[in-house]
Amino acid sequence: MHEIYNLVTGPLAWLAWGIFIVGSIYRLAIMYILAKKKDAPSLAYMSWGFSLRSIINWLIPFNALGWRRNPLMTVATFAFHICLVVAPIFLLAHVALWDQFFGITYPVLDEKVTDIMTMIVVAACLIFAARRIFQKEVRYVSGFQDWLILVIAVLPFATGLLAYYQLGNYQVMIVLHILSGEIMLAAIPFTRLSHMLFSVFTRSYMGSEFGGVRRVKDW
């Protein structure tokens, strides 16, 4: 246990964070260079006003037309993304580790709250999976990459719950939890999870084009 635990909390943790940070900067830089080379005119049209207008309007649940079409998916999508980002950052156990390894502390959410948020993430993943299986038009466009990121995203949360409740073999579960979290971090720049990095820019692009060129709303 000591060897494995030290490996996943030591070298592998550094590696995962390194890949995440360096990989993200790399992907963003490459995308910028590519955009400048291939699509310079639209870069010139990028506007802060139209970008922010579009981002803000899409951030309000049920505001954009796209959100009104499918209420269940909208609720699931919003709840999923908020919980996915907020729960791990403000989780007591994660801050306890920052404290233990680096002496860093900051306010945390009550474990009852993060517990429910984690369940929401897992439940939302089940809804997404069901949609990919049962909804024909979604099934047709679902590929390996879509399933891959769904599995990568659900694993840290599912194993986190099991470890928290100490169901199953705890030592195996906690190692799986840490490993799957590291896989997710490292996968962000290089899978479809990269929408985490790019969504702000794609939304800005759409907002600027619709606002500045076509002069219509894009929500």
Added chain:
Amino acid sequence: MKKIALVALLALSLLLPAFLAMAQDDLKEIKSEAFGKLQRPAVAFDHNAHNEKAQIEDCLVCHHSGENGVQDKTTGSEGTPCSECHKVKPTDKKATSLMRAYHKQCIACHTEKKKGPLACGECHVRKK
């Protein structure tokens, strides 16, 4: 009557240190009241059995003293709860918080000795 009281008092004063020295015999779990409502299950820690199994003879390894932000590793503080000196939310930023004090002391040694629990749930065990 006075004599009996005196003898009783004497006997008590002789026994008192023995009582104190025995106090750790009964310590089976760490559950500091300073935390208030606990977020995690209390930590099973059979004081004497742990130290016997881990072959720690020197009480100072865990029971140091100190004040004003300076640790004193030469004077013991057996019987003084950690919370006496380590606050849950210390006002001094550099001071070791109570949770950090426990975690650092327990986990650092387990890591060094390559024995003993490291992960949350190995210490904070849920009662089934």
